[in-house]
Amino acid sequence: MAQTLLDVQGLQTHFHTDGGLVKAVDGVDLKIEAGGILGLVGESGSGKSVTGLTIMRLLGTKRARVAGGRVLFKGRDLLTLSDREVQALRGSEIGMVFQGALTGLDPSFRVGSQMIEVIRRHQGVSKIEAHRLALESLDLVGMPDPERKLRSYSHELSGGQRQRVLIAMALSGKPDLLIADEPTTALDATVQKQIVDLLIDINRTLGTAILMVTHDFGVVARMCRTVAVMRHGRVVEQGTVNDVLTNPQHVYTESLMKAVPRLHLTDEERSVPRSERRLFELRPAVPPEAATATTPGKETVHAGK
Numbered sequence: 001m002a003q004t005l006l007d008v009q010g011l012q013t014h015f016h017t018d019g020g021l022v023k024a025v026d027g028v029d030l031k032i033e034a035g036g037i038l039g040l041v042g043e044s045g046s047g048k049s050v051t052g053l054t055i056m057r058l059l060g061t062k063r064a065r066v067a068g069g070r071v072l073f074k075g076r077d078l079l080t081l082s083d084r085e086v087q088a089l090r091g092s093e094i095g096m097v098f099q100g101a102l103t104g105l106d107p108s109f110r111v112g113s114q115m116i117e118v119i120r121r122h123q124g125v126s127k128i129e130a131h132r133l134a135l136e137s138l139d140l141v142g143m144p145d146p147e148r149k150l151r152s153y154s155h156e157l158s159g160g161q162r163q164r165v166l167i168a169m170a171l172s173g174k175p176d177l178l179i180a181d182e183p184t185t186a187l188d189a190t191v192q193k194q195i196v197d198l199l200i201d202i203n204r205t206l207g208t209a210i211l212m213v214t215h216d217f218g219v220v221a222r223m224c225r226t227v228a229v230m231r232h233g234r235v236v237e238q239g240t241v242n243d244v245l246t247n248p249q250h251v252y253t254e255s256l257m258k259a260v261p262r263l264h265l266t267d268e269e270r271s272v273p274r275s276e277r278r279l280f281e282l283r284p285a286v287p288p289e290a291a292t293a294t295t296p297g298k299e300t301v302h303a304g305k
């Protein structure tokens, strides 16, 4: 049985706002095994991003407080590490692609200099070595003509290419875990599929575990082995993708599943009337027998139907 890589236990993150206390994350348990892919799914505001940011210790506001819980990564609680230790871990052992980061590349600097700066900051390598690593990781994410891309400005790249740059940056330290927060949002459907396929490929070839934060069950069905469904800061259901998709235990999960974009239909499947499509649209990309549960079966943790 594969080893647990990330074990989040009873995580609580609160914001002290002028309007009162917001319990953005309210007792979340998650587990990802080495090389696994966990989908963290839920509607906007359910607490997915805050969960990812808390794991990475990147909440970035004094109004946020981790009110409880543990984030065990390879057995060490990230919440108790010093800032320096966490900084060393970021980029080298855990990489992250942020939500909305497509606009995060600075238009006034060449892609290469931004990549080199990030790589040097995380890995403390020379400029020449950082350049080599930047090229290597652009190659890894299937970027055509990587040398030229390093000399380009972000506006000269397509949305999909910019996302590949960001994924390349996150992977340059060869992390064991990649936290990808809505990495396909704002991309058109074809490019979304390419990015999802790239992440599947990275997981298979490098064995990088992925925490895939998404509101999209289609993405979960295509790439994840296990899934946790969040609502109002809590995990209402979690289990193997196969179990959750074929037999959701929570009405909220069912409602999310109904809003699945048509990401991964074959031509044959597309020819079937929409009303009869639901099951195979949601079929997991990973066959059930290959999907190892990293979470205890199916459980309704906090709320009933």
Ligand SMILES: Nc1ncnc2c1ncn2[C@@H]1O[C@H](COP(=O)(O)OP(=O)(O)OP(=O)(O)O)[C@@H](O)[C@H]1O
Binding pocket: 015, 017, 022, 024, 042, 043, 044, 045, 046, 047, 048, 049, 050, 051, 061, 063, 099, 215
């Ligand atoms: N800096 C902040 N200050 C106060 N409240 C915040 C802050 N960041 C997030 N929140 C609140 O925490 C809750 C969870 O937000 P979060 O961004 O994690 O949701 P999400 O599920 O990722 O949604 P989305 O997909 O829209 O990003 C929301 O109610 C949000 O308003």
